[in-house]
Amino acid sequence: MQKRRHNPNLAKIHRNYTVEEVSSLYAVYKGTVRAWIKAGLPVLNDKRPMLILGSDLAAFHKARKTKNKQTCKPGEMYCVKCHAPKEPDGNMVDYETVTEKIGNLVAICPDCYSTMNRRVSLAKLDQVRGKMNITLPLPLQHIVESNRPSVNSDLNRSMAT
Ligand SMILES: [Zn+2]
Structure with a gap:
């Protein structure tokens, strides 16, 4: 929404x-x-x-x-309860499929332990990943691996600035 x-x-x-x-x-x-x-x-x-x-x-x-305007940097998710972007607890994040191309990142806030959500498109997963350890549903794992561009790290750097 x-x-x-x-x-x-x-x-x-x-x-x-x-x-x-x-x-x-x-x-x-x-x-x-x-x-x-x-x-x-x-x-x-x-x-x-x-x-x-x-x-x-x-x-x-x-x-x-x-x-x-306070947006999440790579590796961060917005905690509604804390009103701030947070690095997920243990950097453990689950990806839940919403549509074929869009999903929800779900993690736990390290400070208040409530659930944080971040809507992402599957194609941009690497841009938001940061330090997060994202667990994908099994059917998606090979797709994302093969889509990952080889210039990935340069891309991330330009996106972060
Ligand atoms: Zn919180």
């Missing part, structure tokens, strides 16, 4: 918003707005219904947008 990017400029900074208004403004479910509140979006506590400052809303989404 594609992650929706929210435009921080949607909210007018001098206005207050209810959860309902925020949900229609950003075209998301009210549950999503509550998740934002849980994730640190400030609310005006003394008011019922809950009110959210437009300026807080804008700042929250601006911060998240920056955070989303």
